[in-house]
Amino acid sequence: xxxxxxxxxxxxxxxxxxxxxxxxxxxxxxxxxxxxxxxxxxxxxxxxxxxxxxxxxxxxxxxxxxxxxxxxxxxxxxxxxxxxxxxxxxxxxxxxxxxxxxxxxxxxxxxxxxxxxxxxxxxxxxxxxxxxxxxxxxxxxxxxxxxxxxxxxxxxxxxxxxxxxxxxxxxxxxxxxxxxxxxxxxxxxxxxxxxxxxxxxxxxxxxxxxxxxxxxxxxxxxxxxxxxxxxxxxxxxxxxxxxxxxxxxxxxxxxxxxxxxxxxxxxxxxxxxxxxxxxxxxxxxxxxxxxxxxxxxxxxxxxxxxxxxxxxxxxxxxxxxxxxxxxxxxxxxxxxxxxxxxxxxxxxxx
Numbered sequence: 157x158x159x160x161x162x163x164x165x166x167x168x169x170x171x172x173x174x175x176x177x178x179x180x181x182x183x184x185x186x187x188x189x190x191x192x193x194x195x196x197x198x199x200x201x202x203x204x205x206x207x208x209x210x211x212x213x214x215x216x217x218x219x220x221x222x223x224x225x226x227x228x229x230x231x232x233x234x235x236x237x238x239x240x241x242x243x244x245x246x247x248x249x250x251x252x253x254x255x256x257x258x259x260x261x262x263x264x265x266x267x268x269x270x271x272x273x274x275x276x277x278x279x280x281x282x283x284x285x286x287x288x289x290x291x292x293x294x295x296x297x298x299x300x301x302x303x304x305x306x307x308x309x310x311x312x313x314x315x316x317x318x319x320x321x322x323x324x325x326x327x328x329x330x331x332x333x334x335x336x337x338x339x340x341x342x343x344x345x346x347x348x349x350x351x352x353x354x355x356x357x358x359x360x361x362x363x364x365x366x367x368x369x370x371x372x373x374x375x376x377x378x379x380x381x382x383x384x385x386x387x388x389x390x391x392x393x394x395x396x397x398x399x400x401x402x403x404x405x406x407x408x409x410x411x412x413x414x415x416x417x418x419x420x421x422x423x424x425x426x427x428x429x430x431x432x433x434x435x436x437x438x439x440x441x442x443x444x445x446x447x448x449x450x451x452x453x454x455x456x457x458x459x460x461x462x463x464x465x466x467x468x469x470x471x472x473x474x475x476x477x478x479x480x481x482x483x484x485x486x487x488x489x490x491x492x493x494x495x496x497x498x499x500x501x502x503x504x505x506x
Contacts, residue, residue: 157435159414161185162232163422166411169374172393173403174489175426184432221245224262228269230276232413239277321385325350326371326401326493331379333363333370340366343379348493365406368495372396372403384492398426402491404499408478412471416462416481419470420453423488427452452488460484476503 160181163171168178221244229240244261251257259265273279326348333341341363348354356364370377373393381388383399397403411419427449434442457466460480470478479499486494 157184157430157432159418159422160425162414163411163419166413167409169393169405170410171422172374173372173397173405174423174485175394175397176422177392177394188432220262224266228261228266228276230278233276233278235281236276236278243277321350323385324348324382325352325384327380327382328367328371329380329382331367331370331377331381333366333375333377341370341377346371365497368403368497371495372401397489397491400492402486402489402494404479404482404486404494404496406497406501408475408482410470410478410482410485413469415467415469416457416473416484417450417453417466419481420456420484420488421449423485424449424452426489456484456487459487475501479503 160171160176161184163174163176164178164181171181172178225240225244226237227240228243229238230236243265247257247261269276275282324347326346328344328346330343330345331341332339332343344363344367346354346356346367356367358364366375369375370379371381373381373388373391373396379389381396383396383401386399388396388399388401391399393403411422414422428445430442430445433439454466457463460483462477462480462484465473465477465481470481473481479501480503483499
């Protein structure tokens with residue numbers, strides 16, 4: 157659940173291409189946050205039974221202090237808010253008579269941290285950890301890259317053969333895309349039979365990526381798109397991915413704040429999602445599903461020779477390595493139709 161939420165926050169297009177619906181995920185995150193806030197209010201109601209009108213229980217400064225704790229500590233981390241609370245609340249408690257402490261815990265301190273450490277105080281700890289790991293890697297030498305000789309079982313989601321098609325795997329008929337008064341794609345048609353490779357060639361700005369976005373449902377379009385024999389013209393991008401459409405993007409941005417392993421695990425959500433309650437309460441079904449996804453991700457990463465990058469953040473990878481990670485996601489998705497937008501751009505021959 158958490159990986160999907162971060163994925164939608166980082167890149168809605170790639171999340172949708174991995175069958176994670178952005179709207180559904182945002183609604184779930186909003187409901188979860190609202191539920192926690194409501195639970196806190198219910199508990200507070202049992203402790204504070206009546207509040208005098210003249211007494212303001214919630215001051216504006218309290219809200220600002222809470223936001224400062226999270227921002228100063230580090231957004232999107234578990235330890236960040238704890239460190240931020242120690243900074244904002246702990247420093248004034250240790251030095252109550254020091255007039256400079258409030259400056260470091262509010263205005264000037266917040267400004268300096270945002271300028272030099274956008275990730276918060278936790279970023280300093282991460283930087284120190286990465287420096288130690290790089291030093292250890294330099295001393296131990298680079299480990300040989302191990303690749304599987306054959307594709308792992310994790311590369312195939314469906315254990316049975318897909319139903320035979322009587323028609324094309326992908327059929328695009330008279331698709332048009334208009335941006336304002338500009339006709340970017342004008343009644344384009346494509347037919348791809350099962351096992352067939354179809355190339356789309358054109359100059360820069362010809363509308364190749366726009367057409368692929370229209371096929372994937374990422375751009376509003378006219379015309380008909382049929383995926384594996386089913387009409388997907390009005391289907392969302394996430395549901396088109398569930399029908400078997402795999403999509404790579406020209407920029408290969410993926411999810412900058414996720415590691416390579418976590419990115420592949422987001423793509424593995426297509427194999428089976430765990431419910432919010434089962435994940436929150438660590439039920440056996442959620443534990444088994446998480447263990448299976450982690451094992452499959454390890455196999456796919458090893459097959460593509462990405463073992464040394466498994467715990468590296470996508471933001472720290474080169475363009476070529478991100479391309480390979482993106483292709484690993486397609487293997488995890490087990491897509492029947494691959495729409496590849498310049499998949500080898502930036503990949504060196506090594």
